[in-house]
Amino acid sequence: MEAKQNIVERLRSGDRRAVARLITWAEAGDPRFARALSMFYSSIGSAWRVGVTGPPGAGKSTLVNELAIAHRAAQKTVGILAVDPSSPFTGGALLGDRIRMEDRTSDPGVFIRSMASRDSHGGLARAAIDACDVMDAYGFDEVIVETVGVGQAEYDVVSAADTVLVVLCPGAGDGIQAMKSGLLEVADVLVVNKSDMPGADRLIVDLEEAVELRSRKPAGEWTVPVVACSAGRGQGIDAVLAAVEAHRAHLADGRLEARRGEMREGQVRRLVHEGLESELWHGHGYAERSAEALESGAAPYDVAGEILAEIVGRLPGRGTTRTGAAT
Amino acid sequence: MEAKQNIVERLRSGDRRAVARLITWAEAGDPRFARALSMFYSSIGSAWRVGVTGPPGAGKSTLVNELAIAHRAAQKTVGILAVDPSSPFTGGALLGDRIRMEDRTSDPGVFIRSMASRDSHGGLARAAIDACDVMDAYGFDEVIVETVGVGQAEYDVVSAADTVLVVLCPGAGDGIQAMKSGLLEVADVLVVNKSDMPGADRLIVDLEEAVELRSRKPAGEWTVPVVACSAGRGQGIDAVLAAVEAHRAHLADGRLEARRGEMREGQVRRLVHEGLESELWHGHGYAERSAEALESGAAPYDVAGEILAEIVGRLPGRGTTRTGAAT
Numbered sequence: 283m284e285a286k287q288n289i290v291e292r293l294r295s296g297d298r299r300a301v302a303r304l305i306t307w308a309e310a311g312d313p314r315f316a317r318a319l320s321m322f323y324s325s326i327g328s329a330w331r332v333g334v335t336g337p338p339g340a341g342k343s344t345l346v347n348e349l350a351i352a353h354r355a356a357q358k359t360v361g362i363l364a365v366d367p368s369s370p371f372t373g374g375a376l377l378g379d380r381i382r383m384e385d386r387t388s389d390p391g392v393f394i395r396s397m398a399s400r401d402s403h404g405g406l407a408r409a410a411i412d413a414c415d416v417m418d419a420y421g422f423d424e425v426i427v428e429t430v431g432v433g434q435a436e437y438d439v440v441s442a443a444d445t446v447l448v449v450l451c452p453g454a455g456d457g458i459q460a461m462k463s464g465l466l467e468v469a470d471v472l473v474v475n476k477s478d479m480p481g482a483d484r485l486i487v488d489l490e491e492a493v494e495l496r497s498r499k500p501a502g503e504w505t506v507p508v509v510a511c512s513a514g515r516g517q518g519i520d521a522v523l524a525a526v527e528a529h530r531a532h533l534a535d536g537r538l539e540a541r542r543g544e545m546r547e548g549q550v551r552r553l554v555h556e557g558l559e560s561e562l563w564h565g566h567g568y569a570e571r572s573a574e575a576l577e578s579g580a581a582p583y584d585v586a587g588e589i590l591a592e593i594v595g596r597l598p599g600r601g602t603t604r605t606g607a608a609t
Numbered sequence: 610m611e612a613k614q615n616i617v618e619r620l621r622s623g624d625r626r627a628v629a630r631l632i633t634w635a636e637a638g639d640p641r642f643a644r645a646l647s648m649f650y651s652s653i654g655s656a657w658r659v660g661v662t663g664p665p666g667a668g669k670s671t672l673v674n675e676l677a678i679a680h681r682a683a684q685k686t687v688g689i690l691a692v693d694p695s696s697p698f699t700g701g702a703l704l705g706d707r708i709r710m711e712d713r714t715s716d717p718g719v720f721i722r723s724m725a726s727r728d729s730h731g732g733l734a735r736a737a738i739d740a741c742d743v744m745d746a747y748g749f750d751e752v753i754v755e756t757v758g759v760g761q762a763e764y765d766v767v768s769a770a771d772t773v774l775v776v777l778c779p780g781a782g783d784g785i786q787a788m789k790s791g792l793l794e795v796a797d798v799l800v801v802n803k804s805d806m807p808g809a810d811r812l813i814v815d816l817e818e819a820v821e822l823r824s825r826k827p828a829g830e831w832t833v834p835v836v837a838c839s840a841g842r843g844q845g846i847d848a849v850l851a852a853v854e855a856h857r858a859h860l861a862d863g864r865l866e867a868r869r870g871e872m873r874e875g876q877v878r879r880l881v882h883e884g885l886e887s888e889l890w891h892g893h894g895y896a897e898r899s900a901e902a903l904e905s906g907a908a909p910y911d912v913a914g915e916i917l918a919e920i921v922g923r924l925p926g927r928g929t930t931r932t933g934a935a936t
Binding site (some may be wrong): 315319322323324370431525543546547549550551553554555558559561562563565566567568569572573576577579581582583584585586587589593594596597598599 | 642643646647650809854872873874876877878880881882884885886888889890893894895896900901903904906907908909910911912913914916917920921923924925926
């Protein structure tokens with residue numbers, strides 16, 4: 283127990299190496315992470331978590347860099363998690379990471395960590411949330427998670443944030459592409475970066491129309507703003523920050539708790555399913571039943587259906603404990 | 610029942626619309642698919658399934674096009690599944706698809722279908738295997754699944770094939786990148802496309818070295834060949850086909866059954882987990898327990914751990930039915 287208390291103590295006392303170590307544990311699925319988290323979980327919640335996503339080349343890393351600089355100028359500390367996509371072929375995040383590192387490594391108010399999808403054993407969203415929890419508990423005022431918008435895992439990563447910025451730019455992968463992709467659905471703020479480039483105005487108009495078409499929702503709901511900036515020139519960063527602040531204010535009265543509660547429930551579900559995936563097929567006879575049934579020519583759906591029914595039959599019955607879920 | 614028998618009858622009698630309909634059901638997770646599959650599952654197994662993956666821009670679609678042309682010249686029929694990645698920003702497959710459609714739509718010996726990750730509700734690998742099963746049962750001699758190498762889901766898609774081609778090209782995303790990415794691990798054949806471009810020879814040498822370093826395996830194991838081609842010029846296609854044939858011959862004595870058996874077992878596991886994901890959180894009290902525990906401040910790992918232990922405690926005991934898994 284001593285070693286674990288130790289690392290949590292170190293985390294609380296401002297030891298950055300404890301942050302790094304805990305994130306490494308989370309990434310590796312090391313059981314020590316869960317034990318440590320139990321000890322520092324109660325001190326989580328004061329950081330504002332911003333997720334930044336968008337297509338490769340939209341300038342996410344540059345924007346994140348500028349956001350961090352602005353936060354530092356306002357005396358706020360920043361923890362950054364750069365999540366690389368599974369594929370090494372869109373290595374923008376790594377490059378961006380290197381640029382940022384040069385700018386800011388010497389600043390103790392900034393912590394930067396990159397995380398590769400491949401190293402998280404399929405548990406990318408889990409590991410990313412864990413890393414944010416660590417940075418939050420350490421005491422960073424702002425936590426930024428940057429990920430290229432490619433797959434479900436990356437989608438899960440950003441949607442766990444308090445405010446999600448979707449960064450687009452004119453040209454590469456138009457607004458229409460973004461609309462098709464579901465990126466708009468996850469956005470709390472749409473950022474049109476490289477707003478000095480040709481086509482930016484058109485993209486802004488297209489996005490504003492798309493947002494309006496979508497927002498047939500009850501009054502009091504958040505309307506996704508479209509904000510223009512040119513991160514490379516350091517222009518419009520204040521507008522992006524203002525949009526984040528507005529969203530934060532919007533979430534203030536109870537909505538934040540609901541949103542974070544949903545995020546935590548999703549996390550529990552993911553952990554249970556992750557646990558079942560490693561547990562179910564060893565020592566319960568299901569692997570053997572499956573192999574035998576397949577061997578005898580049964581269709582996979584039928585084999586799975588039988589096993590599923592058997593498992594579900596063992597669970598507590600439907601409707602037994604429907605006690606207030608959100609009391 | 611009549612409608613279902615009908616579609617399976619139509620599939621068997623060569624109605625291409627039945628192929629399209631069944632794949633649509635699979636994609637949508639329509640329960641009619643499972644029932645239909647049970648009826649035609651016994652007629653699956655004669656198609657050779659080739660998975661084609663690699664980074665965006667490697668020329669996968671062009672290669673697939675050339676492979677299809679070569680198969681047609683040899684009087685073989687071809688079913689092609691083009692899996693788009695979740696992101697619309699690497700829309701190569703769609704473009705490639707369109708090019709292919711123009712070339713070959715009029716040929717009744719070719720069937721082309723594209724499948725978007727986003728439409729398969731997280732069950733991309735399941736839906737892709739289902740689609741291959743449909744094309745196989747219809748009677749296509751060759752089934753080709755093309756997917757851009759981005760995420761875990763796409764990885765799962767190609768690794769379900771009998772022979773996996775990993776397509777690389779000089780320049781964009783070097784061999785070293787591919788080695789880091791895990792793409793080499795899934796490859797049965799490495800294809801260096803655009804072999805007339807500068808850097809191709811170097812890439813071939815690098816890949817051959819990487820393969821050699823990796824292949825400290827027992828004698829009789831498959832050694833991944835590195836094959837050069839220039840699909841855009843129609844050069845080297847025969848070498849690619851020869852490598853596929855060599856791999857097919859290698860798998861002949863029992864290895865194919867083992868490989869396909871593993872693929873089916875993976876499919877059963879995926880179906881069981883997919884079923885649990887939609888079942889577990891409704892009517893068994895776990896969602897409520899999770900919400901209440903989180904509400905009271907418990908850490909997600911602890912909440913998940915308790916629920917997991919509860920579920921596992923209800924499963925048949927460890928080690929009870931360890932009957933021969935591979936008899």
